[in-house]
Amino acid sequence: MPSSQFWIIFKEKLERVAEIVIAIIIGFIIAGIMMWLGGYDPIAAYIAMFEYSFSLTDPYYLAMTLSFAAPVMLTAITFAVGVRAGLFNIGAEGQLYMGALGAIMVASWSLPGPLYLPLAMIIGSLMGAAWGLIAGVLKVYRGVNEVVSTIMLNWIAFWIVEYARVYVYPNPIDASKTISMPPAGRLPILIKGTELSASFIVSLVFVGIAFYLLWYMVLGYEIRATGLNPSAARYGGINPKKTMLWAFIIGGIAAGLAGVCEIAGRPPSYAITTGLSNLMGLGFDGITVSLLGANHPLGIIPASIFIGALSSGARGMQIVTNVPLEMVKAVQGIIIIALAVPGIVRLIRSKILRREVKVV
Amino acid sequence: MNDVIVQMKNIVKIYPDGTVALRGVDFEVRKGEIHGLLGENGAGKTTLMKILSGLLRPTSGEIYIAGKKVSFKSASEALKHGIGMVHQHLALVPAFTAYENIVLGLPGREASREKIEKLMEETGLKVPLDALVEDLPFGVRQRIEIIKMLYRNVDILILDEPTTNLTPIETKELFHTLKELKKRGKTIIFITHKLREVLEVTDRITVLRRGRVVGRTETAKATPEMLAKMMVGREVVMKIEKKPAKPGEPVLIVKDLWVKNDLGEWAVKGLSFAVYSGEIFGIAGVEGNGQTELVEAITGLRRVEKGQVILMGKDVTNRSPSELYRLGLSHIPEDRHKLGLVLDMTVSENSILGIHRLKKFLGSLLNLKWRVIDKHAREIIEKFEIVAPGTRAPARSLSGGNQQKLVVGRELSKSPQVIVAAQPTRGLDVAATEYIRKLLIKMRDKGKAVLLVSADLDEILQLSDRMAVMYEGEFMGIAKPEELTEERIGLMMGGYKMEQISAGTKPQPAASS
Incomplete structure (x- = not known):
C-alpha cells in the first residue's frame, strides 16, 4: 500500500519537473536559433554563459550568480504564496520599491549603529506588506481584480519612490542616487570583492519560513485550501477573505524585504539609483522564478539560482562572443511562454503517446 | 389534428460511465398538442428530450419526424427540422440585449427587428428588446428564449421544467402563452414533475419512471392520484434492519426560515420543524425545490433572510460554519x-x-x-x-x-450531536450505499440527531423515523413513512398539501392554481 502512494506522488512530481526541464530546453534551443540567425555562435555563447555563472576556478562568478538569485527568490515567494491562495499577485515589483524606500527612510535617520539593519528590515517589509494589502483589500471587499490593481499599484509605487529619490532623500554628492545606507546598517559581504552579501542568507531563511508556513502551519493549510477550492474551504470553516488578505500580507513582506536587501546588501551604492534602475524588474523576474520553481518554496531556490546564473552569465556571453545582453531576456521570455502553456507541452506529449500506441 | 409528428421508438441511452438512463422508451407526440412528460428525478425525461433535440445521441432506437426517419448529429440539425428546446438553465448572454440574444448566431440578413416585433405582436410574447438580459427577471428571460426558438421557425418546442424559477403570476402568463402557441399550430412538449401544472395545461401525458414509460393518458381522463402513483410507484425496496427510534430532546430547531437562492428568489418559504436526538428526520422531494438552500442555511453557508436556526439550544442564525461545528454539527454535503x-x-x-x-x-x-x-x-x-x-x-x-x-x-x-446529510449516497455503488445508510442508523441509535435530505425516495423511506416532503420551498406535510402510501407521497411531491389529501376531498387540479 505505501508503495502505490509513493508512486502516485513520485509520478506527479516527476511530470512537473519534466515539464519545467522541457520548457528550459525549448528556451535555449529557440534562443540559440536566434543567435545563429544573427550570425553568432550559440554554442560558444552558451559555454561562455556557463563559465561566467558557475565557473569552478573563480568563485567570483558563482558569487555573482547567488547575489542575483537573492532578491528574485523573495519576489518569487510573493507570487507563489499568491498562487497558493488562488491569486495572481503580480505586485511584487511595486512592493519591492516600497521596501527599498522604507530602508532609505531608516537610513536617513540618525540612530545608534546596530539599530539600522533591524529597523530597515521591519519598516521596509511593513511598507511592502501595506502596499500589497491595498490590492488585497480592494480584491476582498470591492471585488477588484488583483491583476489590474497590482499593475497599477506598481506604477504608483514607482513614481512615489522616484519622487522621494529626487526630492526627499537626494544624495548631496551624487545626484544620480539617494543617500546611502550607513555602513553600520549594511549586510556583511560573504565573499570579499564580490556583490554577494548576507542578503542571500536572509532570502534563504525567508524561503524556509515560507515553506514551513505553507506546509506546516494552520494558516498555510487554510491558504492552500482556499486556493485549490474556495467553496470547500468555506465549508471547512475557513474564511477565504481572511486567508487571501494574509497571502497579500506575506507576499508584501517578502517583496519589501527584497527591497531592503537591495539597499542594505548591494555594493557599491547601497542606495536607490536614477529611475530605480537597480530595482527595476526584480519583481517581475520573481514571477519567472516562481513559475520555474512550480510555485513551491523548495523549487524556488534552484530556480532563482538558475535565473541568477542567466543574469551573471549574460555578461560573459557579451564579453566572449559579443552576443548582446538582451538575448538572455529572450531566453527567459521563451522559457516563460513554454511554461505558461503547459497545456501545449501536455498536448505534444499526448500526441507522441498516441502515435506510440498507433505504432504498437 | 391527430397526426403523429414525433415518434421515438425503443430509445435506449447508456451513458459512457455505464449509467442506464433510458431502457427502451416509446414516445409519441401529436401535431398541435401540448404534451406533458412527467416523472421524478432520474426518470429520464431530460435525457429523452435531449435526444430529440439533437444534444445527445441515443445508444439505440429510432426517431421519426412527421413520418420521416431522422438521426440528428447536433442541435442545429434538429433545429432545421423545427425542433428546439428551452433548457432549465437558460442559454442567454447576460451582457447582451434581448434583441442581440435573439439574433445571436444568425446570418446578418436574417436578423430583422421588424420581423421579431411582428412575431411578438402575433404571439403576445412581449419582451423589451433593448434591455440587457442581466437586468431582466427570470420569467422575461425565458420568454426571450421562446421567441428565439420561434424566430428560428421551431414547430416543436420542448420546455424543460419551465416553471422552476417562475413566480405564480409568471407561471400563469407562461401557460397562457403556451395555449396561444398551440392555437397557432405549434406542438409543445412540457417536462415537469408538478402534477397541478401538467393537469392544467397539457392535452396528453406520458409518465416516465427509471428510464421506462409507465403510463400514457389523455389529460382529461387523468387524476392526480393516478399520476402520483405512476410517478413514484416503488420497485422492490431493500430493507434495512432498524430498531424503533427513541427520540429525546429537540437539538435542531428551525423556525419560520426564509432563504433565497442564487437568483435572489425565495427558495425556502417559512419552514419550521425540529429534529430530535435519536431520530432520523428525512426530507424528500424532487430536487430544486429548495432543499439545497435549506441545508446551506442550516449549516452556515447561506444567509438566512428571516427566521431562526437553533442548534443545541443556542440561536445560531447566520453564524459561521466553524462556530456550528464547535457546537456539534456535522455536515455531509451534497x-x-x-x-x-x-x-x-x-x-x-x-x-x-x-x-x-x-x-x-x-x-x-x-x-x-x-x-x-x-x-x-x-x-x-x-x-x-x-x-x-x-x-x-x-x-x-x-x-x-x-x-x-x-x-x-x-x-x-x-x-457530532447533529448530522446534516445531504444526498449522502448519490452516485455510489450498492455496497457503499448500504454501508453509509447503516452508519446513519447507527448514529441515530447512539442518540445523535440526523437530518437526511435526499432525492432518493427509497433512502428517505428506509431510513427516516419521520419525514417531510418539500415542494417549492415548503413542506407539503410531515408524517411517519409507514403512514404514507406511495400515492400520497407522489401527490405531495407533485405539489398537494397533506391536509388537502387526507381531508378526503379530491384535490381539484386546475381550479386552485
Whole structure:
C-alpha cells in the first residue's frame, strides 16, 4: 500500500519537473536559433554563459550568480504564496520599491549603529506588506481584480519612490542616487570583492519560513485550501477573505524585504539609483522564478539560482562572443511562454503517446 | 389534428460511465398538442428530450419526424427540422440585449427587428428588446428564449421544467402563452414533475419512471392520484434492519426560515420543524425545490433572510460554519467535489478539513502536527474501510465511493450531536450505499440527531423515523413513512398539501392554481 502512494506522488512530481526541464530546453534551443540567425555562435555563447555563472576556478562568478538569485527568490515567494491562495499577485515589483524606500527612510535617520539593519528590515517589509494589502483589500471587499490593481499599484509605487529619490532623500554628492545606507546598517559581504552579501542568507531563511508556513502551519493549510477550492474551504470553516488578505500580507513582506536587501546588501551604492534602475524588474523576474520553481518554496531556490546564473552569465556571453545582453531576456521570455502553456507541452506529449500506441 | 409528428421508438441511452438512463422508451407526440412528460428525478425525461433535440445521441432506437426517419448529429440539425428546446438553465448572454440574444448566431440578413416585433405582436410574447438580459427577471428571460426558438421557425418546442424559477403570476402568463402557441399550430412538449401544472395545461401525458414509460393518458381522463402513483410507484425496496427510534430532546430547531437562492428568489418559504436526538428526520422531494438552500442555511453557508436556526439550544442564525461545528454539527454535503473535499489535497489534509483548528492537531507554533493528523486519517481509513493508496495520496486518486466514505468518516469522527446529510449516497455503488445508510442508523441509535435530505425516495423511506416532503420551498406535510402510501407521497411531491389529501376531498387540479 505505501508503495502505490509513493508512486502516485513520485509520478506527479516527476511530470512537473519534466515539464519545467522541457520548457528550459525549448528556451535555449529557440534562443540559440536566434543567435545563429544573427550570425553568432550559440554554442560558444552558451559555454561562455556557463563559465561566467558557475565557473569552478573563480568563485567570483558563482558569487555573482547567488547575489542575483537573492532578491528574485523573495519576489518569487510573493507570487507563489499568491498562487497558493488562488491569486495572481503580480505586485511584487511595486512592493519591492516600497521596501527599498522604507530602508532609505531608516537610513536617513540618525540612530545608534546596530539599530539600522533591524529597523530597515521591519519598516521596509511593513511598507511592502501595506502596499500589497491595498490590492488585497480592494480584491476582498470591492471585488477588484488583483491583476489590474497590482499593475497599477506598481506604477504608483514607482513614481512615489522616484519622487522621494529626487526630492526627499537626494544624495548631496551624487545626484544620480539617494543617500546611502550607513555602513553600520549594511549586510556583511560573504565573499570579499564580490556583490554577494548576507542578503542571500536572509532570502534563504525567508524561503524556509515560507515553506514551513505553507506546509506546516494552520494558516498555510487554510491558504492552500482556499486556493485549490474556495467553496470547500468555506465549508471547512475557513474564511477565504481572511486567508487571501494574509497571502497579500506575506507576499508584501517578502517583496519589501527584497527591497531592503537591495539597499542594505548591494555594493557599491547601497542606495536607490536614477529611475530605480537597480530595482527595476526584480519583481517581475520573481514571477519567472516562481513559475520555474512550480510555485513551491523548495523549487524556488534552484530556480532563482538558475535565473541568477542567466543574469551573471549574460555578461560573459557579451564579453566572449559579443552576443548582446538582451538575448538572455529572450531566453527567459521563451522559457516563460513554454511554461505558461503547459497545456501545449501536455498536448505534444499526448500526441507522441498516441502515435506510440498507433505504432504498437 | 391527430397526426403523429414525433415518434421515438425503443430509445435506449447508456451513458459512457455505464449509467442506464433510458431502457427502451416509446414516445409519441401529436401535431398541435401540448404534451406533458412527467416523472421524478432520474426518470429520464431530460435525457429523452435531449435526444430529440439533437444534444445527445441515443445508444439505440429510432426517431421519426412527421413520418420521416431522422438521426440528428447536433442541435442545429434538429433545429432545421423545427425542433428546439428551452433548457432549465437558460442559454442567454447576460451582457447582451434581448434583441442581440435573439439574433445571436444568425446570418446578418436574417436578423430583422421588424420581423421579431411582428412575431411578438402575433404571439403576445412581449419582451423589451433593448434591455440587457442581466437586468431582466427570470420569467422575461425565458420568454426571450421562446421567441428565439420561434424566430428560428421551431414547430416543436420542448420546455424543460419551465416553471422552476417562475413566480405564480409568471407561471400563469407562461401557460397562457403556451395555449396561444398551440392555437397557432405549434406542438409543445412540457417536462415537469408538478402534477397541478401538467393537469392544467397539457392535452396528453406520458409518465416516465427509471428510464421506462409507465403510463400514457389523455389529460382529461387523468387524476392526480393516478399520476402520483405512476410517478413514484416503488420497485422492490431493500430493507434495512432498524430498531424503533427513541427520540429525546429537540437539538435542531428551525423556525419560520426564509432563504433565497442564487437568483435572489425565495427558495425556502417559512419552514419550521425540529429534529430530535435519536431520530432520523428525512426530507424528500424532487430536487430544486429548495432543499439545497435549506441545508446551506442550516449549516452556515447561506444567509438566512428571516427566521431562526437553533442548534443545541443556542440561536445560531447566520453564524459561521466553524462556530456550528464547535457546537456539534456535522455536515455531509451534497456535492463532495465542490464542498466536501479539496481533491488536490492529500487524504490526511482532507481528513481534518473543518476540524483543523482542534487543539489535538495543533502545536505551539500554530503548526499542524502531521504525525497526529496522519494517524487520524489512518484511523478513518481503517474504521470506514476506505480503499486508499495512503494518507499522503491526493484525495483525487480515490474512487467516488471512497471519497464519500472519507467525507462521511471525517464528519462522524467529529463526534457530532447533529448530522446534516445531504444526498449522502448519490452516485455510489450498492455496497457503499448500504454501508453509509447503516452508519446513519447507527448514529441515530447512539442518540445523535440526523437530518437526511435526499432525492432518493427509497433512502428517505428506509431510513427516516419521520419525514417531510418539500415542494417549492415548503413542506407539503410531515408524517411517519409507514403512514404514507406511495400515492400520497407522489401527490405531495407533485405539489398537494397533506391536509388537502387526507381531508378526503379530491384535490381539484386546475381550479386552485
